[in-house]
Amino acid sequence: MEQVGLEAVGSVTLWGLFMQAGFVVKLVMLGLIAASIWTWAIVVDKSLSYGKARRQLDSFEQVFWSGQSLEELYRTLSDRQTSGMSAIFVAAMREWKKSFERGARAPIGLQMRIDRAMDVTLARESELLEARLGSLATIGSSAPFIGLFGTVVGIMTSFQAIAGSKQTSLAVVAPGIAEALLATAIGLLAAIPAVIAYNKFSADAGKLTARMEGFADEFSAILSRQIDEKLQPRAAAQ
Amino acid sequence: MKASLATSAALHALVLTWALVSLGSPESFDVADVEALPVDIVSIEELTQIQQGDKQAPVKDKAAPVPTAKETPVENAENVGDSDVDLKNLPMPEERPRDIETAAAPEKAEKVVQTPDPKPVEDVKQEEPPSEPSTEVAALPEARQDVAPDPKPDAAPAEEAPPEEAEAEALPDKVPVPAMRPKVEQAQAQTAKTPERKKEEKKKQEKASSLNESDFNADEIAALLNKEKASGGGAKRSRDEAALGGKKTTGGSKLTMSEMDALRGQIQNNWSIIPGLADAAEVRIKVTMQLDQNGDIIGEPSVVATGGTESARRALAGGAKRAIMKSRPFRGLPPEKYDAWREVVVNFDPSDMM
The missing domain is CATH 3.30.1150.10 (Fusion Protein Consisting Of Minor Coat Protein, Glycine Rich Linker, Tola, And A His Tag; Chain: A; Domain 2)
Structure with a gap:
């Protein structure tokens, strides 16, 4: 009799543990595996896009400070799809052009408009950088709890089963608990990389944004000097 | 994003397959069928309240040592045994007597005459019934074995004295005091000699006499040490059936x-x-x-x-x-x-x- 009972407990391989788990626990495990897949998708995506953004910033800075005329640079960049610093540059130059084509008079108003345009572009760019980092943080903080939930439910059901079987030998108790603990293990497996990746990527995003902000300020200073130089003679002429 | 999602999914599929294949069922613990360890709870009373008995015998109400053959009681004896003198060491059979030179025997017999008091320690060492107590006759057992021509006329009649009588008389006289030995006079030491030890004893006697005469000689310590094999056994008699108990009674018994x-x-x-x-x-x-x-x-x-x-x-x-x-x-x-x-x-x- 007892031998039969022990065999009915089933295998203790990972697959066996998963298959004999209850519905809720299975759902939790699948959800956690999905979360883990999503986490790693974000990790791959972000590390690629951040690397690309960093290279673009480097090359743009090199071109910008090479002494090339800003008009020429604007002409080459305005046709392309831009991102990062070049997007900020293009937005500022576009605003400058528009103002001059219409014959702007007030230097302070022009300066404010250019700054506003650059701010908006900067915000859009940094938002792009930080996109999906939020879900990493969510997974990192909630996956352990979800796994714990699966464990608690699994242990509850296995204790209910033990109460039903009226046996308390360890061989009866152990598989249910091992199966339940698998849920917590998967939760931690999803959460740990998520937390690490979130910390790393948010720091990286902060650094890139700071670089863009620095550029925006510098460019704003350059344009303001230009405005003064161009508008002063006109004002003097009048 | 799609590409990275696909990459991630593929990665997970890989890891999961690997885990399912290689992280199979862990080896189950090899639990041998171990019998439960028998644990005896030993109370301190078992040490402090030991009653004299036999260590191999079954437990009974009253502890008692193995019954002894002799029944004659010896006063104040503590160790159970058939010996006549109460000694702590276990009885050991003596080696068979070897051939002995007889030349020395006559001299001893002469000396024996003067000393009526036998030396106790040596008595005990002998398995034979002691015959020394009848003062002059001490040398006789030797004589029976090896020294056929006893030059002493006085000793001859005493030889015939049955050992049993001698023993009965002897018992009260003997006192187990090993410490006395160095002081014993030559003659006393000789009385109870077994034949095989004659030579040794002779040397010792000579040394002992030199001690008495002059001073302690450090070079001869080895010669003074007792090289004789212990053979003894207690003198306490036991009549009850053997029952579990210690070698001796260590503590007062409790009132029932x-x-x-x-x-x-x-x-x-x-x-x-x-x-x-x-x-x-x-x-x-x-x-x-x-x-x-x-x-x-x-x-x-x-x-x-x-x-x-x-x-x-x-x-x-x-x-x-x-x-x-x-x-x-x-x-x-x-x-x-x-x-x-x-x-x-x-x-x-x-x-x-x-």
């Missing part, structure tokens, strides 16, 4: 419940309890007294009453004291357990006596 109850009964017989004393049922009385070997009380018994009211306590404590003084000396206490009742504590519950 019936002995204790007999003692309590003697006090209760003399105790006139006032009937109807309020709260008497709640009083508990503890009597501590010291007894001498006759069962009489040494000093004052201490009576402590607890519980109940003050008046009941006083009345019952006084009654107890009077009862104790009246019932002394106590009878029926086993004298061999005096250690156990030298100081005895008796508890009374007056509610039982009403």
Whole structure:
């Protein structure tokens, strides 16, 4: 009799543990595996896009400070799809052009408009950088709890089963608990990389944004000097 | 994003397959069918209250050593055995006598005459019945074995004396005092010699005499050491069937419940309890007294009453004291357990006596 009972407990391989788990626990495990897949998708995506953004910033800075005329640079960049610093540059130059084509008079108003345009572009760019980092943080903080939930439910059901079987030998108790603990293990497996990746990527995003902000300020200073130089003679002429 | 999602999914699929394949069922613990460890709970009493008995014998109510062959009791013997002198070491069979040169025998016989007192230690070493006690005849057993022509005429008649008689007379004389040996005179040492040891003994005697005459000689310490093999055994006789016990009795035995109850009964017989004393049922009385070997009380018994009211306590404590003084000396206490009742504590519950 007892031998039969022990065999009915089933295998203790990972697959066996998963298959004999209850519905809720299975759902939790699948959800956690999905979360883990999503986490790693974000990790791959972000590390690629951040690397690309960093290279673009480097090359743009090199071109910008090479002494090339800003008009020429604007002409080459305005046709392309831009991102990062070049997007900020293009937005500022576009605003400058528009103002001059219409014959702007007030230097302070022009300066404010250019700054506003650059701010908006900067915000859009940094938002792009930080996109999906939020879900990493969510997974990192909630996956352990979800796994714990699966464990608690699994242990509850296995204790209910033990109460039903009226046996308390360890061989009866152990598989249910091992199966339940698998849920917590998967939760931690999803959460740990998520937390690490979130910390790393948010720091990286902060650094890139700071670089863009620095550029925006510098460019704003350059344009303001230009405005003064161009508008002063006109004002003097009048 | 799609590309990275696909990458991630593929990665997970890989890892999961690997985990399912290689992280299979962990090896189950190899649990041998181990019998439960037998644990004996040993109370300190088993060490302090050991009674003399046999270590291999089954447990019985009264511990007793293996019965001895001889029945003649030896006074104050502590170790069980058939020996005539009480010794701690185990009896060891002596080696068979070897061929012995007989030349020295006559000289010894002459010396023996002067010394009536035999040397005890050497007696014990012999398995043979000691024949020394009959003063001059000590050398005779040797003579029987090897020294056929005994030059001494006086010794001849004594030779015929049966060893059993000699033994019976000898017993009281012997005292197990090994320390005496160095002081023993030459002649004494020679008396009880077994033939095989003659040579050795001769040397020793010479050395001993040199000791007596001059001084201690450090170079000859080795010669003074006892090289003889121990052979002994106790002299305490045992008649009971062997039962589990230690080598010797280490502590006083406890009074049995019936002995204790007999003692309590003697006090209760003399105790006139006032009937109807309020709260008497709640009083508990503890009597501590010291007894001498006759069962009489040494000093004052201490009576402590607890519980109940003050008046009941006083009345019952006084009654107890009077009862104790009246019932002394106590009878029926086993004298061999005096250690156990030298100081005895008796508890009374007056509610039982009403």
